[in-house]
Amino acid sequence: GQQVMQIPQYQHVQEGEDFTTYCNSSTTLSNIQWYKQRPGGHPVFLIQLVKSGEVKKQKRLTFQFGEAKKNSSLHITATQTTDVGTYFCAGQTGANNLFFGTGTRLTVIP
Amino acid sequence: DVKVTQSSRYLVKRTGEKVFLECVQDMDHENMFWYRQDPGLGLRLIYFSYDVKMKEKGDIPEGYSVSREKKERFSLILESASTNQTSMYLCASSSGGLSYEQYFGPGTRLTVT
Numbered sequence: 001g002q003q004v005m006q007i008p009q010y011q012h013v014q015e016g017e018d019f020t021t022y023c024n025s026s027t028t029l030s031n032i033q034w035y036k037q038r039p040g041g042h043p044v045f046l047i048q049l050v051k052s053g054e055v056k057k058q059k060r061l062t063f064q065f066g067e068a069k070k071n072s073s074l075h076i077t078a079t080q081t082t083d084v085g086t087y088f089c090a091g092q093t094g095a096n097n098l099f100f101g102t103g104t105r106l107t108v109i110p
Numbered sequence: 111d112v113k114v115t116q117s118s119r120y121l122v123k124r125t126g127e128k129v130f131l132e133c134v135q136d137m138d139h140e141n142m143f144w145y146r147q148d149p150g151l152g153l154r155l156i157y158f159s160y161d162v163k164m165k166e167k168g169d170i171p172e173g174y175s176v177s178r179e180k181k182e183r184f185s186l187i188l189e190s191a192s193t194n195q196t197s198m199y200l201c202a203s204s205s206g207g208l209s210y211e212q213y214f215g216p217g218t219r220l221t222v223t
Contacts, residue, residue: 031209033211033212041216042214042216042217043153043212045211045212048211088152088153092208092209095208096158096168096208097169097208098155098208100153
Protein backbone atom coordinates (compact mmCIF):
# COMPACT_ATOMS: atom_id res chain seq x y z
CA GLY A 1 0.00 0.00 0.00
CA GLN A 2 0.88 3.67 -0.06
CA GLN A 3 3.73 4.54 2.24
CA VAL A 4 5.53 7.65 3.30
CA MET A 5 9.26 7.05 3.50
CA GLN A 6 11.27 8.95 6.07
CA ILE A 7 15.04 9.29 6.37
CA PRO A 8 17.30 8.99 8.20
CA GLN A 9 16.09 6.45 10.73
CA TYR A 10 18.59 7.69 13.33
CA GLN A 11 20.65 10.84 13.70
CA HIS A 12 23.20 11.69 16.34
CA VAL A 13 24.36 15.29 16.50
CA GLN A 14 26.49 17.39 18.79
CA GLU A 15 24.55 20.06 20.62
CA GLY A 16 24.56 23.18 18.47
CA GLU A 17 24.68 21.30 15.14
CA ASP A 18 21.80 21.38 12.70
CA PHE A 19 19.46 18.46 11.97
CA THR A 20 17.20 17.61 9.05
CA THR A 21 14.72 14.80 8.46
CA TYR A 22 13.05 14.11 5.12
CA CYS A 23 9.79 12.52 4.06
CA ASN A 24 8.96 11.29 0.58
CA SER A 25 5.79 9.95 -0.94
CA SER A 26 5.27 8.28 -4.30
CA THR A 27 1.92 9.99 -4.68
CA THR A 28 0.70 13.52 -4.17
CA LEU A 29 -0.28 14.39 -0.63
CA SER A 30 -3.20 16.62 0.28
CA ASN A 31 -1.37 17.71 3.41
CA ILE A 32 1.43 16.65 5.69
CA GLN A 33 1.66 16.83 9.45
CA TRP A 34 4.69 16.63 11.72
CA TYR A 35 4.75 15.13 15.21
CA LYS A 36 7.39 14.82 17.92
CA GLN A 37 7.56 11.93 20.37
CA ARG A 38 9.82 12.32 23.37
CA PRO A 39 11.42 9.13 24.77
CA GLY A 40 8.73 7.25 26.71
CA GLY A 41 6.09 9.72 25.58
CA HIS A 42 3.37 9.93 22.97
CA PRO A 43 3.36 11.84 19.66
CA VAL A 44 2.62 15.53 19.95
CA PHE A 45 1.47 17.57 16.97
CA LEU A 46 3.92 20.19 15.72
CA ILE A 47 2.50 21.58 12.49
CA GLN A 48 0.54 20.96 9.32
CA LEU A 49 1.49 21.98 5.79
CA VAL A 50 -1.11 22.18 3.06
CA LYS A 51 0.07 24.38 0.20
CA SER A 52 2.58 23.51 -2.49
CA GLY A 53 5.99 24.98 -1.62
CA GLU A 54 4.83 26.06 1.81
CA VAL A 55 7.44 26.97 4.43
CA LYS A 56 6.61 27.44 8.09
CA LYS A 57 8.85 28.27 11.02
CA GLN A 58 8.56 27.63 14.72
CA LYS A 59 11.55 29.22 16.48
CA ARG A 60 14.50 26.99 15.46
CA LEU A 61 12.31 24.56 13.47
CA THR A 62 11.67 25.06 9.74
CA PHE A 63 9.14 22.93 7.90
CA GLN A 64 8.89 22.71 4.11
CA PHE A 65 6.38 21.12 1.75
CA GLY A 66 7.65 20.38 -1.74
CA GLU A 67 6.33 22.00 -4.88
CA ALA A 68 4.89 18.72 -6.09
CA LYS A 69 3.46 17.97 -2.63
CA LYS A 70 5.29 14.66 -2.54
CA ASN A 71 8.03 15.50 -0.08
CA SER A 72 8.60 17.46 3.07
CA SER A 73 11.41 18.26 5.46
CA LEU A 74 11.93 19.40 9.02
CA HIS A 75 15.11 21.31 9.79
CA ILE A 76 16.26 22.19 13.30
CA THR A 77 18.90 24.89 13.63
CA ALA A 78 21.41 24.70 16.47
CA THR A 79 19.99 21.66 18.22
CA GLN A 80 19.51 21.59 21.98
CA THR A 81 19.15 18.63 24.32
CA THR A 82 15.45 19.41 24.57
CA ASP A 83 15.12 18.50 20.87
CA VAL A 84 15.79 14.83 21.65
CA GLY A 85 13.03 12.51 20.45
CA THR A 86 11.57 10.87 17.38
CA TYR A 87 10.12 13.07 14.67
CA PHE A 88 7.34 11.68 12.51
CA CYS A 89 5.75 13.01 9.37
CA ALA A 90 2.22 11.93 8.45
CA GLY A 91 0.98 12.35 4.90
CA GLN A 92 -2.64 12.28 3.88
CA THR A 93 -3.51 10.94 0.44
CA GLY A 94 -7.28 10.77 0.72
CA ALA A 95 -10.16 11.26 3.12
CA ASN A 96 -9.48 7.94 4.80
CA ASN A 97 -5.76 7.55 4.24
CA LEU A 98 -3.11 8.93 6.55
CA PHE A 99 0.34 7.35 6.49
CA PHE A 100 2.97 8.00 9.12
CA GLY A 101 6.61 7.88 8.21
CA THR A 102 8.85 5.48 10.11
CA GLY A 103 10.28 8.35 12.13
CA THR A 104 13.74 9.80 12.70
CA ARG A 105 15.17 9.33 16.17
CA LEU A 106 17.30 12.32 17.11
CA THR A 107 19.99 12.08 19.76
CA VAL A 108 21.71 15.28 20.86
CA ILE A 109 25.09 14.87 22.50
CA PRO A 110 25.81 17.63 25.05
CA ASP B 111 -6.12 20.97 27.55
CA VAL B 112 -7.27 17.92 25.65
CA LYS B 113 -6.89 14.77 27.61
CA VAL B 114 -6.88 11.33 26.06
CA THR B 115 -6.62 8.46 28.49
CA GLN B 116 -6.10 4.77 27.92
CA SER B 117 -7.19 2.09 30.33
CA SER B 118 -3.80 0.46 30.85
CA ARG B 119 -0.16 1.40 30.32
CA TYR B 120 0.97 -2.22 30.28
CA LEU B 121 -0.99 -5.38 29.54
CA VAL B 122 0.06 -9.02 29.27
CA LYS B 123 -2.32 -11.50 27.67
CA ARG B 124 -2.16 -15.08 26.46
CA THR B 125 -2.56 -16.22 22.88
CA GLY B 126 -6.23 -16.71 22.06
CA GLU B 127 -7.56 -14.38 24.73
CA LYS B 128 -10.04 -11.64 23.90
CA VAL B 129 -8.50 -8.27 24.66
CA PHE B 130 -10.20 -4.91 25.15
CA LEU B 131 -8.26 -1.66 24.98
CA GLU B 132 -10.23 1.36 26.12
CA CYS B 133 -9.71 4.99 25.20
CA VAL B 134 -11.52 8.04 26.55
CA GLN B 135 -11.23 11.68 25.49
CA ASP B 136 -12.67 14.66 27.28
CA MET B 137 -12.82 17.29 24.54
CA ASP B 138 -16.03 16.27 22.80
CA HIS B 139 -14.06 15.36 19.68
CA GLU B 140 -15.94 13.77 16.80
CA ASN B 141 -13.06 11.66 15.55
CA MET B 142 -11.08 8.96 17.32
CA PHE B 143 -8.30 6.72 16.08
CA TRP B 144 -6.41 3.57 16.99
CA TYR B 145 -2.79 3.05 15.90
CA ARG B 146 -0.13 0.51 16.61
CA GLN B 147 3.49 1.54 16.85
CA ASP B 148 6.31 -0.88 16.09
CA PRO B 149 10.05 -0.21 15.82
CA GLY B 150 11.06 0.60 12.28
CA LEU B 151 7.46 0.76 11.09
CA GLY B 152 6.26 3.97 12.68
CA LEU B 153 2.58 4.39 13.45
CA ARG B 154 0.02 2.43 11.45
CA LEU B 155 -3.67 3.25 11.50
CA ILE B 156 -5.87 0.32 12.52
CA TYR B 157 -9.36 1.87 12.65
CA PHE B 158 -10.93 5.25 13.11
CA SER B 159 -14.36 6.55 13.92
CA TYR B 160 -15.87 9.87 12.88
CA ASP B 161 -19.09 9.50 14.86
CA VAL B 162 -20.82 7.32 17.40
CA LYS B 163 -21.40 3.83 16.04
CA MET B 164 -19.46 4.69 12.89
CA LYS B 165 -16.11 3.15 11.98
CA GLU B 166 -13.70 3.07 9.09
CA LYS B 167 -10.88 0.65 8.38
CA GLY B 168 -7.39 2.00 8.42
CA ASP B 169 -4.26 0.50 6.94
CA ILE B 170 -4.09 -2.69 9.05
CA PRO B 171 -7.57 -3.66 10.36
CA GLU B 172 -7.09 -7.42 10.13
CA GLY B 173 -7.39 -9.16 13.49
CA TYR B 174 -8.99 -6.13 15.14
CA SER B 175 -12.44 -4.70 15.65
CA VAL B 176 -13.65 -1.50 17.30
CA SER B 177 -16.63 -0.17 19.17
CA ARG B 178 -17.85 3.40 19.60
CA GLU B 179 -21.02 3.41 21.67
CA LYS B 180 -20.43 6.83 23.23
CA LYS B 181 -18.76 9.86 21.74
CA GLU B 182 -16.02 10.02 24.33
CA ARG B 183 -15.08 6.34 24.27
CA PHE B 184 -13.45 4.24 21.55
CA SER B 185 -12.56 0.63 22.19
CA LEU B 186 -10.16 -1.60 20.30
CA ILE B 187 -10.91 -5.33 20.45
CA LEU B 188 -8.61 -8.21 19.70
CA GLU B 189 -11.00 -11.13 19.29
CA SER B 190 -8.28 -13.76 19.64
CA ALA B 191 -4.92 -12.28 20.53
CA SER B 192 -1.84 -13.55 18.71
CA THR B 193 1.85 -13.02 19.38
CA ASN B 194 2.21 -10.80 16.30
CA GLN B 195 -0.16 -8.36 17.96
CA THR B 196 2.41 -7.61 20.63
CA SER B 197 2.90 -3.88 20.19
CA MET B 198 2.38 -0.37 21.54
CA TYR B 199 -1.21 0.75 20.91
CA LEU B 200 -1.93 4.45 20.71
CA CYS B 201 -5.34 6.08 20.75
CA ALA B 202 -5.89 9.59 19.38
CA SER B 203 -8.72 12.04 18.91
CA SER B 204 -9.29 15.11 16.78
CA SER B 205 -11.98 17.69 16.18
CA GLY B 206 -12.04 16.82 12.49
CA GLY B 207 -10.92 14.04 10.21
CA LEU B 208 -7.44 12.82 9.39
CA SER B 209 -6.34 16.26 8.22
CA TYR B 210 -6.76 17.74 11.68
CA GLU B 211 -4.33 17.82 14.58
CA GLN B 212 -4.53 14.59 16.55
CA TYR B 213 -4.15 14.35 20.31
CA PHE B 214 -2.62 11.10 21.47
CA GLY B 215 -3.07 9.11 24.64
CA PRO B 216 -0.11 7.71 26.61
CA GLY B 217 -0.29 4.31 24.89
CA THR B 218 -0.81 0.73 26.02
CA ARG B 219 2.08 -1.66 25.66
CA LEU B 220 0.47 -5.04 24.98
CA THR B 221 2.45 -8.26 25.22
CA VAL B 222 0.84 -11.47 23.96
CA THR B 223 2.55 -14.62 25.16
